[in-house]
Amino acid sequence: MTDTTALLEVRDLAVYFRGAAGVARAVDGVSFFVDKGETVALVGESGSGKSVTALSLLRLIDPPGRIEPGSVIRFEGTDLLALDEERMRQLRGRRIAMVFQEPMTALNPVFTVGDQVAEVARIHEGASRADAWKRAVQMLARTGIADAERRARDYPHQLSGGMRQRVLLAMALLLSPALVIADEPTTALDDTIQAQILDLLRTLQQETGSAVLLITHDFGVVAEMAQRVLVMYGGQVVEAAPVRTLFAAPAHPYTAGLLRAMPRIGSRRTRLDAIPGTVPPATAWPSGCRFRDRCAHEWEKCASEAPVPIEVAPGHVARCHLVSDPARRAAANLAGAPT
Amino acid sequence: MSAPLRRVQVAAVVLGAVVLAAIIGPWLWHVDPNAVGPLATAAGLPPSAAHPLGTDENARDVLARLLAGARISLAFGLLAASVAAVVGAAVGILAALSRPWVDRAYMSVVDLGLAIPRLLVLIIVTAGFGRLPWGWLAVTMGVTGWFGLARLVRARTRELASGDFSVAAFALGAPTWRVAARHLLPNVTGTITAAAVLAFANAITLEAALSFIGQGVAIPTASWGSLINEGRAQLGVTPWLTVLPAIAIAITVVAAGALADGVERGAPWRSTGGAA
Numbered sequence: 001m002t003d004t005t006a007l008l009e010v011r012d013l014a015v016y017f018r019g020a021a022g023v024a025r026a027v028d029g030v031s032f033f034v035d036k037g038e039t040v041a042l043v044g045e046s047g048s049g050k051s052v053t054a055l056s057l058l059r060l061i062d063p064p065g066r067i068e069p070g071s072v073i074r075f076e077g078t079d080l081l082a083l084d085e086e087r088m089r090q091l092r093g094r095r096i097a098m099v100f101q102e103p104m105t106a107l108n109p110v111f112t113v114g115d116q117v118a119e120v121a122r123i124h125e126g127a128s129r130a131d132a133w134k135r136a137v138q139m140l141a142r143t144g145i146a147d148a149e150r151r152a153r154d155y156p157h158q159l160s161g162g163m164r165q166r167v168l169l170a171m172a173l174l175l176s177p178a179l180v181i182a183d184e185p186t187t188a189l190d191d192t193i194q195a196q197i198l199d200l201l202r203t204l205q206q207e208t209g210s211a212v213l214l215i216t217h218d219f220g221v222v223a224e225m226a227q228r229v230l231v232m233y234g235g236q237v238v239e240a241a242p243v244r245t246l247f248a249a250p251a252h253p254y255t256a257g258l259l260r261a262m263p264r265i266g267s268r269r270t271r272l273d274a275i276p277g278t279v280p281p282a283t284a285w286p287s288g289c290r291f292r293d294r295c296a297h298e299w300e301k302c303a304s305e306a307p308v309p310i311e312v313a314p315g316h317v318a319r320c321h322l323v324s325d326p327a328r329r330a331a332a333n334l335a336g337a338p339t
Numbered sequence: 340m341s342a343p344l345r346r347v348q349v350a351a352v353v354l355g356a357v358v359l360a361a362i363i364g365p366w367l368w369h370v371d372p373n374a375v376g377p378l379a380t381a382a383g384l385p386p387s388a389a390h391p392l393g394t395d396e397n398a399r400d401v402l403a404r405l406l407a408g409a410r411i412s413l414a415f416g417l418l419a420a421s422v423a424a425v426v427g428a429a430v431g432i433l434a435a436l437s438r439p440w441v442d443r444a445y446m447s448v449v450d451l452g453l454a455i456p457r458l459l460v461l462i463i464v465t466a467g468f469g470r471l472p473w474g475w476l477a478v479t480m481g482v483t484g485w486f487g488l489a490r491l492v493r494a495r496t497r498e499l500a501s502g503d504f505s506v507a508a509f510a511l512g513a514p515t516w517r518v519a520a521r522h523l524l525p526n527v528t529g530t531i532t533a534a535a536v537l538a539f540a541n542a543i544t545l546e547a548a549l550s551f552i553g554q555g556v557a558i559p560t561a562s563w564g565s566l567i568n569e570g571r572a573q574l575g576v577t578p579w580l581t582v583l584p585a586i587a588i589a590i591t592v593v594a595a596g597a598l599a600d601g602v603e604r605g606a607p608w609r610s611t612g613g614a615a
Contacts, residue, residue, distance in 0.1 A: 105504060108521075
């Protein structure tokens, strides 16, 4: 049977937080898809809405935050936003799992790591204590933890940061979920350990056939891991493209800025090009294009009219007026090689 | 060894000694605390070999009464603190995990409970029901004394519940009860223990205050509070009747306070969770 529908399809996702400072539109009209087994990177600065997007896929948004009506999250053909809480709970950890950024705080300090991996099997499959423990030890061994039998009896604080991240991967992948959401899984780790963990994630992904939604702000990680990239800014996906396309020909000034801000070996320049300014608060996005305050190519249309996603090429979409204005786009020279 | 740890150890040893005295004291000093001696010759005696801490105006042995009082006062504190800890912890954790409006309802009850002077409530209860058996008085004290504890537990639980490992547990599909019982409760036991130890000290002083105005445990049962009350009329003549139980209360309360402080500050769980 050929399956033409995506594993995960998100359409017009909006998550608002209503507080004293007004309505924070943290995620505002996000649409994307993830196919079976593929790795999609979700890139953006802090405050761009990446993590809120990830948590809303698991429906773990706490009040005052709310997934707004009109949002659609379709996973394996099921409308997740229409599920009751119990059915949703059964999906979490079994079909959709999450790997968190901080392996220290994401583990409970009062239980052994073996216990915490085993808990996943106990929750979802009602496995016996002994059986769940055995599977946990096997899984820990698969994540490359030497002497897993003994290490499983350790508490989180007895393990190194890299080992703890291996434990989190073991928890997430124990039940071979169809989708793994990895929220900056290597940000808290040393570079050498980071490479090992990414390798491991890729290996486990091949074994389980899981798709990965990889949240990161590191284009090095993106290049190494992902097939497609989604760039978020201001609670919206501003550009989506296959990895090679995005690196070679970014269509949104924000993406181009992020790429230029990346250090490169062999470059003769001593300063990095930072994007001026910071992400505005989610309660006060500018009118029109949300990036225009920080954009070097702004003109009148950017303030008066909010850009909609426009197809640049098949599979390549950008939310920028430059796309529909070839003259200005050529002048902006977004893909221009950094000198 | 760090200074706070030493303080906790000293406090634990002192408190342990008081408890030990209460448990085995009455066996070692085998004198009936309620036996009235010949009033003409044995009332209000100063310390002597026959009565190491003297006698009271009814010619009863003060050491025996002090030890018997320790049993009642400590058991009283323990019972009151247990009731407060169980009710307070349950309400605190439930409130922290409930929907905002349920949480607000719980906390309104807590605010109300904290706003009403507890001693006044206890006086009204004891006046209404007459002299309660000490056990019921202790339960009443626990029921009126869990509000502060509930607030502490709620704050700590909320902090932990929004922390990474709770979110991670939810993300793995753990049901709320499982997150509460397996992930949150073990991590708030430090807070609960510390608050319960303080509630214990609080109950002992409150019982003393009630006894002082004649509303505490029923006579002739000896508690430290009732001993102070009995002795105060003769404060100028036989000061030891009042001073000794007062010292016993002071030692117990200070030691309990130091212990609670150490448990709350020195414990490893202070440095975990919370970071979002």
